[in-house]
Amino acid sequence: MNALEIRDLSVYYRTPLGRVKVLDSLTVDFPESKTTGIVGESGSGKSTLGFAITRLLPPTAIVNGSIRYYGEDLMRLPSKRLREVRGTGVFMIMQDPFSSLNPVKRVGDQLLEALQVRYERRGESFDYASARKEAVKRLNDVKLPDPELVMTKYPYQLSGGQIQRVVIAMGLLLEPKVIIADEPTSALDVSIQAQVISLLKELQESYGMTLLFITHDLAVATAVSDNVLILYAGRIMEQGDISSTVKKPLHPYTQGLLKSFPSGSYKEGKLFSLKGLPPSFFNLPSGCRFSDRCPYAFDRCYKDEPEVYDVEGRKVRCFLYGKRRKRRRSGRVHGSGIGPDQVFPCREGRNT
């Protein structure tokens, strides 16, 4: 069962220099009760995807396509129903912890506010005492020391890591089916990041939520996800379970990302680096969007954009995987005719 099914999602932004298409006919499923990592560099469109699902894009954005949340198309919902889905259906944790909470309200009040929303939606009457107990329990669940004390604090009195945990607690109180976390740990220290990641994973497993974890760091995605999407220039380049994706990456971009991770010492050689820069949405290359940086690009890559091909249960958008079935049958080479195993052994180049 899929918690979210996205079909042909396109997002444009209106800018003084014209319309920019940031997400282009994105089609992807998010299976329920699993963590899907959405990995992309800045400018890949990953945050746009998160905001598109919660319909929190700025007014300069134009959205087409459908986003089905357990069968309901979020794009076509009347605002009343949309409000009901927000919070208790789909919850979002934002990147900057300090802009997620109201700075002039105490933490406790904000958590109780969230609970009020949940009670209302379930048609239950709000009981202050039990609500408060639940809020404190959740603060405990997110491993905040002294939860009673935290309830009385204002956001400015807490650190970034603590605020993120409060936001997660708020999420738990709302009991959403889907949580979208937009780079929740990028502003945090390594050790706090580890705490927040472990926490999210634990909670996701115990409550069976669907977690969408947006990040630019493939290592973080590895630690937290079951499945992963690799976004580049607004397109999904690769999709699949995290283990195979990291061990046997299919798309040249994914391989490049994995290879550029620093490991060992500079004395052992240079770091691999993808040449060039991610394209600007005003100036996308013709054909495959990765073609100008791809070490394996050939003629077709510059002319047409590849479709998504199925490979061993995963998906990849790359001509190198086109027409595999035909190749197997006839034995002759079609397209590039090179399969993944021959040319792309996992993590070549340096010993980890």
Next chain:
Amino acid sequence: MVRALDLTKYFPAEKVGILERLTGKKERYVRAVDHVDIVLKKGLTTALVGESGSGKTTIGRMLATLETPTSGTIYYGNLPLNKETLSQIRRKVQIVFQNPYESLDPRMSIREIVGEPLVKMKSEEKSRRVREVLSAVGLKYEDIYYRKARDLSGGQRQRIAIARAMAASPEFIVLDEPTSALDASVQSQVLNLLVDLRGEFGYTYLFITHNMMVARYISDYIYVMYAGKIAESGPTEEVFENPLHPYTKLLLKSVPHLEPGTKLEPMSGEAPSLLNPPTGCRFHPRCPFATDKCRAEEPPLIDVQGHKVACHLYKK
């Protein structure tokens, strides 16, 4: 070679007004850096690793002469840092900041930015030198000299910051998290560039970062900081192969790796307040091996197994 002895920096925690002083309110200090010794070997890269609040940025700024130490001395070669030697030393020291969006004046053209350190040069000479350093960092002068920083990408801006740092031919460059704000694919480009430049021009680098893997890659020596003090230090490979301090060990275990299925083992607790640091060893509230001695006495930095540790678990 840059040496800092007994380096300390306390920041006043709040402004104490005249009236408050009269009624006996005491000044409180944030003990950002507390009696630290650092040695940077010439021509090599020393990494300063730690989380926010560890004091690494403050040390970097002091070594770059942007902050004056509350106490302690810094030696650049044989020159001690003081009022008289300041301008002389400043000619040999440069800094590259983390945020490429902040460190370049949005209103200046690239040519002006990179040429700014060349105070004493004439226009012709300046242009030539700017062209030189820009090409050293892989940018074409013609394409870029007239442009404004705000039109360029993060990676390009950082290269320009590096070019600017190189322009006046310094000997020592402080790099304060130079790649932390960059995308993964650009990070490796910039790291490679930094290694090349050091090889070619013989700079001494102080590389400040919170990213252990980057620190491991780029440095020859490493100092691990915690709450204003050095927890562990030594040759990089030594420290990574054989981490001794509990903080170092736990830190390494918190770093996400590209190994699917490994569970992260996060540390408990949070970094301590520097207004009122814990007594004794500053790490004891979070240390799984803390003993009474750790709570009472601050551990000295001692030589163990080829590198230095500040932990009571070890004897000389």
Next chain:
Amino acid sequence: MNITNMLKKTLGFRSNVDAQASAVRGAQSLSTFYYLRHKKEAVIGMAIIAVFVVWSVIEGSLQLIGSYLRKPSLGWLLLPHNPISSPNVATSLLPPSPAYPFGTNFEGQDILSRLLYAAPKDAIAAFAVVVSAVIIGALFGIVAGYYGGWVDEILMRVTDAFLAIPGLILAIAFSILIGPGFNSVLISLTIIWWPVYARLFRGQTLTLKYRGFVEISRLFGVSEIRVLFKHILMNAIDPIIAYMALDFGTVILTYSTLAFLGIGVQPPYPEWGSMASDGLSFFPRAWWYTFFPSITILLIVIGFILFGDSFQDVISGRVVD
């Protein structure tokens, strides 16, 4: 490149490089105006301002040359009627007509001509006051913000003192001291105007002085004056320019208010504010007498507001990286 050579000749650039750089920078500010061209409010505002400024320059020059050549009639060369003609009962308080489009005043003078004649003074007032206020304010604000400590305290307390001065009282005081008239109004207005800019510049300086590029300049041994000018002033001015655009309108309004109260340009010379005030006694019988001057003031001020507002939007977009 044509533009390059043109710039080289007109602005005397020494090398191709600088000229080209300037051309590109010009192109970037052109894109600001490109944006503004497409916003209705901005266009209306700009149109009003353009008409006002162009007319003020033309008429002002005529008046200047006229007074220099001792031929004051030059000042009303382009006007339908003599704005300071001697009182004439026959033409007094005539309603608007083809001959007198805005009607006449009590002395029988054509109101339209008088409005047009008075325009340059308003323009000069706006320009002189705002620019002086910015210069003085920048000096105080930037120095106070950058150096902090007791320099900051002293400069800011002085600023506060000036801020506390009630404008009207000061204007009256000056008009008694050095005699009523245009100059005394300008001085009074400048004195009460600059403190706001001092605060604005100080605020900007406080944030700017911690920015990376300012800190780094210290390392380079760049002289402090250069740092203050090149880095801080140049960056601080962006949001303040937007404020200035709005401020021109405010100065005109204040100037007219003072004239309304009798301080400023004295009869027989016309001034919008005093015309509006004189006309009040004849309202509503000779409604045109107070109506047209008031509308003129309103129109010009709105023009600046419309433009200033849109300009502010663009600038804030530009400053936020």
